[in-house]
Amino acid sequence: MEINLRKPEFVMKLDRLGSFHQSKLSFLRSFIREFKDWDFYNHELILDNKGFGHGIYVVQKDEKQYSLVCFSNHLNDNDRSDRVIATKWDASFVLFDGIPTQEDIQRLKENVPLQEQGRVSEKELCLSRANKSVRVFEHVVDSLSKGQQPDTSLLYDVGYLYRTTAVYGSGKFGLADRIKIQDRGELKGPFRLEMMLVYLARQFTFDIVNHVAYERSPKDAVKLSDDIARNLGIGNSTGLGMAPFIVNHPALLNQWIRAKEKALQAIRLISTIEENEKKTFQSYLTTIQENIKYWKTDSPYQIEKNNQLLKDLKEFQEYFLNLPIEKSFWNTVYLWAEQNTKPECCEFIVSLMMEVYPDIVEPLSYEMSIDEEEYFDIDSSRNVDDVCKLIEQQYAWLLDINFNQKENIFNFWYYSKNKQEPRMSDRFSEEGSDLELPLAIARDIQSLYRELKTMKSGSDVGSYLSKNQQYRHVLRRVFICEKLPYSEIQDNTISKSLIPVDMLRLKLSFFGATRFDPRSDRWVRITMYQGAPLMKEIKKSNDTWSYKKIA
Amino acid sequence: MQSLYEIETTIKRVSKSQGLSWGISEEAGKAIRSLEQSNLNGLESFKRLIDYGFNNLTKLLQTNQTNTQNLCPIHFGLFFYDQSHKKEIHKTFNFYELREPLIIIPFILKAAKRNLVYFKLNSKDFSLSITPGNIFSLTKGEIPQSLSDFTLSVIPQREVNYSEKTWDELYQLSLDTFVDESEEKKLSGAGAGLTDND
Numbered sequence: 001m002e003i004n005l006r007k008p009e010f011v012m013k014l015d016r017l018g019s020f021h022q023s024k025l026s027f028l029r030s031f032i033r034e035f036k037d038w039d040f041y042n043h044e045l046i047l048d049n050k051g052f053g054h055g056i057y058v059v060q061k062d063e064k065q066y067s068l069v070c071f072s073n074h075l076n077d078n079d080r081s082d083r084v085i086a087t088k089w090d091a092s093f094v095l096f097d098g099i100p101t102q103e104d105i106q107r108l109k110e111n112v113p114l115q116e117q118g119r120v121s122e123k124e125l126c127l128s129r130a131n132k133s134v135r136v137f138e139h140v141v142d143s144l145s146k147g148q149q150p151d152t153s154l155l156y157d158v159g160y161l162y163r164t165t166a167v168y169g170s171g172k173f174g175l176a177d178r179i180k181i182q183d184r185g186e187l188k189g190p191f192r193l194e195m196m197l198v199y200l201a202r203q204f205t206f207d208i209v210n211h212v213a214y215e216r217s218p219k220d221a222v223k224l225s226d227d228i229a230r231n232l233g234i235g236n237s238t239g240l241g242m243a244p245f246i247v248n249h250p251a252l253l254n255q256w257i258r259a260k261e262k263a264l265q266a267i268r269l270i271s272t273i274e275e276n277e278k279k280t281f282q283s284y285l286t287t288i289q290e291n292i293k294y295w296k297t298d299s300p301y302q303i304e305k306n307n308q309l310l311k312d313l314k315e316f317q318e319y320f321l322n323l324p325i326e327k328s329f330w331n332t333v334y335l336w337a338e339q340n341t342k343p344e345c346c347e348f349i350v351s352l353m354m355e356v357y358p359d360i361v362e363p364l365s366y367e368m369s370i371d372e373e374e375y376f377d378i379d380s381s382r383n384v385d386d387v388c389k390l391i392e393q394q395y396a397w398l399l400d401i402n403f404n405q406k407e408n409i410f411n412f413w414y415y416s417k418n419k420q421e422p423r424m425s426d427r428f429s430e431e432g433s434d435l436e437l438p439l440a441i442a443r444d445i446q447s448l449y450r451e452l453k454t455m456k457s458g459s460d461v462g463s464y465l466s467k468n469q470q471y472r473h474v475l476r477r478v479f480i481c482e483k484l485p486y487s488e489i490q491d492n493t494i495s496k497s498l499i500p501v502d503m504l505r506l507k508l509s510f511f512g513a514t515r516f517d518p519r520s521d522r523w524v525r526i527t528m529y530q531g532a533p534l535m536k537e538i539k540k541s542n543d544t545w546s547y548k549k550i551a
Numbered sequence: 552m553q554s555l556y557e558i559e560t561t562i563k564r565v566s567k568s569q570g571l572s573w574g575i576s577e578e579a580g581k582a583i584r585s586l587e588q589s590n591l592n593g594l595e596s597f598k599r600l601i602d603y604g605f606n607n608l609t610k611l612l613q614t615n616q617t618n619t620q621n622l623c624p625i626h627f628g629l630f631f632y633d634q635s636h637k638k639e640i641h642k643t644f645n646f647y648e649l650r651e652p653l654i655i656i657p658f659i660l661k662a663a664k665r666n667l668v669y670f671k672l673n674s675k676d677f678s679l680s681i682t683p684g685n686i687f688s689l690t691k692g693e694i695p696q697s698l699s700d701f702t703l704s705v706i707p708q709r710e711v712n713y714s715e716k717t718w719d720e721l722y723q724l725s726l727d728t729f730v731d732e733s734e735e736k737k738l739s740g741a742g743a744g745l746t747d748n749d
Binding site for chain 1: 564573613661
């Protein structure tokens with residue numbers, strides 16, 4: 001039986017990409033798999049009775065060491081903001097390459113709490129900050145200080161004690177360039193260091209509540225139980241800044257999607273399965289349907305998607321229970337899901353199928369990085385007729401878009417001067433479109449195509465470039481897409497109907513985020529590491545924690 | 552110290568702010584990053600270019616261009632990067648003046664590697680050679696801030712840079728790794744015992 005990879009024109013639509021769920025390929029899970037045999041320990045925790053001070057957490061194996069330096073500072077309630085324009089936070093973090101000296105700690109103390117306004121060095125690898133969920137933090141500290149465990153219904157509704165509002169890496173604000181660490185074996189997967197930072201920061205949030213509760217009432221205080229702590233993750237608020245990343249890194253995007261598609265293809269190709277494989281899938285399906293009730297959101301968009309997911313899952317459950325084990329079982333399951341459910345449910349089932357086959361899926365996580373520089377150069381010896389054909393084949397979806405219509409060019413992307421972060425605005429009512437970022441891929445490739453069509457047949461790309469360089473940035477992409485077909489989102493990223501949250505969701509699902517809670521069409525709250533093993537038990541992790549029942 | 556990421560993104564944005572297209576700006580960012588990564592003073596060179604003003608620079612767009620005063624190194628480098636696969640480019644060109652010639656190096660290095668061509672830049676006080684093997688060599692002084700009255704040769708074939716005598720001596724030494732064969736071994740080698748006229 002032949003089963004091809006799903007076609008880019010099917011997968012790379014934003015309504016499907018924006019329905020992706022965490023899976024075995026997600027970066028926070030591959031981080032734990034990669035580092036589970038390393039030593040994790042608290043190196044230093046110097047906090048006052050209100051929990052202000054610093055802590056250092058070390059991840060170590062043989063001579064290799066990474067340290068998370070955490071700072072906890074007082075923050076007035078009216079200064080607490082999840083928005084990227086905030087300038088103060090409850091906590092700030094920096095991942096250090098090695099173990100910092102006292103001089104390093106002093107330097108970091110003066111800079112890390114300032115985040116974008118501070119300056120770090122190439123000794124540092126990642127930078128982040130977080131704010132308390134004040135409601136949950138106070139409840140937990142109050143309960144623990146009275147010798148009681150907190151109310152889990154409140155805790156699990158929120159899912160975390162702190163939420164991060166940005167995680168920076170790869171050379172930003174003076175951090176080490178990726179080139180410094182790219183050849184380290186343990187960092188071969190994407191965003192490994194960012195995942196390490198968030199994982200260690202989660203431990204810091206537990207240590208703070210335990211410390212403050214103890215300081216409030218040394219005689220009565222108890223520690224947060226491991227079972228409750230394990231079911232708390234760390235939150236994250238993410239805005240539009242994340243969206244351009246997946247457009248600006250087409251080769252990397254291809255690797256992520258291709259790994260998922262290869263996993264699905266391999267599973268669909270399994271000809272015979274045993275009853276226990278079906279049972280394993282069913283057990284994950286049962287648990288996750290229970291956990292979905294903790295996916296709280298006020299977003300009508302997400303509420304509708306979640307309701308549809310539950311409805312589709314109910315129908316799928318009935319179908320699945322009655323499905324006899326026959327040849328090509330998973331291919332039958334997948335085809336049913338594709339034909340009978342919305343993308344939210346279909347992609348959910350794909351993620352669940354991947355859980356059953358770690359031997360197929362986990363090795364693919366090592367294929368999710370790529371040297372992007374290898375794909376940067378333009379082959380100017382290529383014939384323009386060939387390039388036109390490539391566009392007709394790979395970008396057929398954009399050739400008929402009428403870019404004279406207002407709704408098709410409604411938005412423009414730009415860099416905010418205030419925060420040096422990408423933003424999106426209405427081209428027709430706001431200023432700045434003359435400084436538009438090169439993210440209008442569909443519009444520019446159509447323009448490139450029209451220009452190439454005016455060139456003399458048989459002429460080469462070099463001849464075109466000697467006359468016009470305006471579309472050089474998208475010409476590059478056409479060649480990338482030729483080699484890496486999952487590199488391009490196949491939707492118009494400047495249209496009025498664009499839902500940017502779908503772009504965020506795509507990236508966050510690969511991070512391993514859960515509980516998507518869009519707060520508007522432009523930013524979203526999520527949870528990471530909910531259910532993940534605690535630092536002290538990471539060695540025992542078997543990568544099934546994502547499908548443990550929360551309560 | 553700024554990271555290479557900061558250097559690349561800043562140069563890209565500056566280039567765009569000065570009127571270059573996004574595609575060229577991306578190339579400029581990578582070029583300056585690569586110079587700085589090699590401890591060459593690309594950032595200062597780029598700053599002098601900005602101070603001089605892109606509007607005062609001449610873009611190299613074709614081989615028979617008559618105005619080659621104040622040539623922009625980014626467009627100069629890109630021109631040869633984009634065109635050096637063509638046979639008609641494989642010759643020697645005369646130019647009047649090039650600003651900040653350091654900046655052409657990353658472009659020419661990539662062109663040499665991709666198209667397997669050799670570049671030789673020559674002026675009275677300075678010469679530069681770039682090969683497909685990611686090697687460039689300077690002779691006659693340091694890279695000036697401006698280069699006048701110079702030639703650029705694009706050569707499709709490797710040149711012989713050694714004497715026949717040197718080669719012969721080295722070849723003779725290489726023979727020391729060979730073993731003399733006895734008559735008996737010669738007779739029992741491949742094809743032994745067979746007639747070649749079968």
